[in-house]
Amino acid sequence: MNDTLQTLYDVILSRKAEPQEGSYTAYLFDKGLDKILKKVGEECAETIIAAKNGMEEDTVGEISDLIYHLMVMMAELDIPLSAVLAELNRRGQKIGNLKQFHVTDKES
Numbered sequence: 285m286n287d288t289l290q291t292l293y294d295v296i297l298s299r300k301a302e303p304q305e306g307s308y309t310a311y312l313f314d315k316g317l318d319k320i321l322k323k324v325g326e327e328c329a330e331t332i333i334a335a336k337n338g339m340e341e342d343t344v345g346e347i348s349d350l351i352y353h354l355m356v357m358m359a360e361l362d363i364p365l366s367a368v369l370a371e372l373n374r375r376g377q378k379i380g381n382l383k384q385f386h387v388t389d390k391e392s
């Protein structure tokens with residue numbers, strides 16, 4: 285999972301560094317942050333609509349569009365993918381510690 289995200293993020297970063305003809309990602313960087321944020325908002329709304337309609341395939345497609353546009357936003361803002369993954373890991377470890385605490389609490 286992280287490998288897939290990292291590979292996609294690396295391609296997005298390379299489009300930012302070296303824009304390619306016909307690249308949608310390069311087009312977004314050329315348009316700038318406001319355009320990218322507008323796309324994030326649109327894809328978020330489309331994800332909600334697909335989820336509400338209960339169509340799994342459509343929802344998966346919209347989630348993928350949303351993640352892609354979020355990663356373009358991160359690249360535009362120079363936020364490394366590792367920062368988000370580290371934050372998710374930190375939260376996971378916190379929850380892990382809480383579970384451990386509850387188990388210990390019951391046992392005593």
Ligand SMILES: N=c1c2ncn([C@@H]3O[C@H](COP(=O)(O)OP(=O)(O)OP(=O)(O)O)[C@@H](O)[C@H]3O)c2ncn1[C@@H]1O[C@H](COP(=O)(O)O)[C@@H](O)[C@H]1O
Nearest residue numbers: 292295296299304306307308309310323326348349352353
């Ligand atoms: N994962 C994606 C990805 N997901 C969604 N999209 C594009 O996001 C757009 C969303 O569709 P919309 O109808 O909402 O937008 P649109 O009308 O085409 O564009 P706007 O005028 O609204 O900006 C489509 O053009 C999709 O092709 C993506 N474009 C590129 N990638 C990946 O990005 C990498 C670089 O690709 P290039 O940008 O093609 O070089 C590759 O790994 C691609 O697979």
